[in-house]
Amino acid sequence: MKQLVKTMAPRLQLEKAAWRWVESVKPEDIGQEHIELAYRISLPACKRGNCRRNCKGNPNCLVGIGEQTWLGEIDENAFHNIDDPNSERRDKNTFVGLTNLGATCYVNTFLQVWFHNLELRRSLYQCYNSRAQEHNTESDYEPQSICEHLQYLFALLQNSNRKYIDPSGLVKALGLDTGQQQDAQEFSKLFLSLLEDTLSKQKNPTLQNVIQQQFCGQFSYVTVCNECGRSSALPSRFYELELNIQGHKNLTECVTEFLKDEKLDGDNRYFCESCQSKQNATRRIRLHSLPPTLNLQLMRFVFDRQTGHKKKLNTYISFPEQLDMAPFFEVTKDQKCVYELSAVLIHRGISAYSGHYIAHVKDARTSDWYKFNDEEIERMEGKKLQLGTEEEIAETVKSQTRKPKCSKGYHCSRNAYMLVYKIQEEESLDPSKTIVQVPEFLQRLVDQDNHKFEEWCSEMSDMRKQSVDKGKAKHEEVKELYELLPARDGEPYEFIPLDWLKKWLDDSTATKKIDNLDFLCFHGKLHPDRVGDAKRVSQQAGQVLYERYGGGPRLDGSTLCQECVEQRCRVLRLKNQLNEDHKEVSNLVKRTVRNLCFKIS
Structure with a gap:
């Protein structure tokens, strides 16, 4: 309220000064001089x-x-x-x-990883597409199936002129x-299975x-009966190794636990075919073969029995650049x-149900590391994977454990949820193998x-x-015309609405016609x-503005309304007289009351 009073005070003062002569x-x-005072013609212009x-x-x-x-000087972007x-x-x-469509960052990370698997991309391109063959010479073919969409998406990622695609x-x-x-981990499994x-x-x-050759490994669940020593093996295959990270500091510990012996006793005893009864036994996983692309899922998202929901483990895990299995x-x-x-x-964030996914991927052709964050892509300097900044960004709560020091050739992360390893080539990769047509x-x-x-x-x-x-033309117009705007004493002038002038100066491309209808009195004047x-x-500036933008009616010096000024003069004089009469009557009443009180006393 105080600010409003401060803002209105100068205007009210000017209003009173303009009509002070009515007394x-x-x-x-x-006369004309009184009319010009009422319209504030002679007020000094501000500098x-x-x-x-x-x-x-x-x-x-x-x-x-x-x-x-x-x-002043103007930036073209304005x-x-x-x-x-x-x-x-x-x-x-x-x-x-890749554009994030809302909550699809987890999809984008896997798509970038799979795209950079040259063998998978090459094989996907070779997939027979009967619909494409039918449209071999036409341009109305559009992808429909999942495989067709993935083919097209990879082709865009490879040869598009766009910075990012949808x-x-x-x-x-x-x-x-x-x-x-x-x-994210479930999506990876389902998608590879579908592919x-x-x-x-x-x-x-x-x-x-192709998928089996690239991602599939073999292992067996080997169970040994403690009573008779009989061993049985259940062959199985895997597309990723799911590694428990709770209580572990490095990848070696995680893999070791994955392969360690498990005791089968109590209610979990094993039915031995040889003994024909349930017996205590030992079970372990035995690896037989590993795929060229080894996916290691770090089980960061686990079920919490106390809450009944998943939670994220923020355990620091150390992993090597070179892994010997x-x-x-x-x-x-x-x-x-x-x-x-x-x-x-x-995975950035502390919750298993929210956060943001990004991917760090090594270019098979140049060995450069890139960070893929939806539409944004950043190349790491010095052909090195850099996770330090990523860990700082993801630090949203105070950690109870400090980040351990990593030896040379190792990385440490509390947010990595999947590691992808490629079999080491004995010789430098043939350049022709990196070309995917x-x-x-x-x-x-x-x-x-x-x-x-x-x-x-x-x-x-x-x-x-x-x-x-248009902006440049407007710039020149304003610079030229603003110098003409001030009305000099004794020279013809016109009135232009303040709001219109502000709009004219604010809008660099277009301005509506000058509308003065709301400024007219009952006599058709200002x-x-x-x-x-x-x-x-x-008047020179007014002429230019009306010629360029049109509108009206024009309000020049001849539109100062003497009748309105005379009417206002009568009202103000009457008001002043009423105020004087009110003061006189008030004083008379006060004197009368004092006299009555004196006589009574």
Whole structure:
């Protein structure tokens, strides 16, 4: 309220000053000088730097109405709200990001990891597509199945001109809820299973077992009866090793526990075929073979029996850049068992039901490490994986355990939930093996999308240029016209609405016609009560504004209304007289009361 009073006080003071002459001038004696006083024609104009804000009660104050934006040097970006379309363009020798559709960051991380598996990408491109063959010479083919969408998505990630692409086609085909974050590890299993089923139906025999050849390993559940010593083995296969991390400090401890002996006793005793009865036994997992791509799931999301919900374990785990699996199983002559780290999937956040997923992936061609964070991609310096900053960002609560020191060749994370290792090549990778050719039918789709993107860039650039050109023209117009606005003493002038002038200065592209209808009195002239909401400008400036923007009616010096001034004069004089009469009557009553009291006493 105090601020409102401070703001209105100068305007009220100007209002009183404009009509102070009515005390000594009768309505029939009003002259031109009194009319000009009422309309504040002769108030001194404010100079730039003297006013903190515009003096609304002074029609000659042209400071602080938006002119400061135009009178100095102006950045071209101020003339439009259209971003440079080239900022959406993929930089040379960089990868393509994926749009987060709401809660699909976990999908994006896996897609980037799978895309960088060159063998998987190459095999996926080779999948026979009958629908594509039917549209071999046409341009109306659109992906429909999950496999088709994945093919197209990988082709875009490889050859798109865009900085990032929209994976909504694949996400929709998978039937995923974009507003709800799913279990990332469960999604990985289901998707690989689905992809394996799709590839197994291919006519090309080399593609039928691609998923197994790349990701599938063999192990057995070996059970030994403590009574008779009989051993039985249940063969099984795996696509990832699920490693418990609770109570462990490094990856070796996690793998060791995964393979350790388990006692079967009590209610959990084993039925021995040889003994034909339940007996105490020992069970363990025995590894037989490992895949070229070894996925290690760090079980960060576990079921909490106390709460009945999943929780995230923020345990620090150390893992090597080079992993030797030889100590964990009997290695055959041709079995390769030395792996190199190729990807680390990170979950930011402390809850198992929320947070954000990103992926650190090693480029198979250059050995550079990249961080994939949906649309944003960052290349790590020095061809090294860097998780330090990531751990700091993810630190949302005070940890009870300090981050351990990592030896050279090791990394430590409390947020990694999946590690991907690739079998180490004995010799440097043949450059030809790193080249994955996009099939013609997919490249046509990519070319179509690139063409649409270039058209969009061209359209946005034209709109941006038009906006800039209009802004520059407006800039020159304002700089030139603002110098003409002040009305000099003795020269013709006009009144322009203050709100219109502000709009004219605020809008760099278009302004509506000048509308003065609300400023007219009953006599069709400028109402003296509205002069505080208008600005007096030179007639030359007014002429330019009306020629360019139109509108009206025009309010020049001839539209000062003498009848309204005379009427206001009568009202103010009557008010003053009533105030005087009220004071006189009040004093008379006070004197009478005092006299009566004196006589009574």
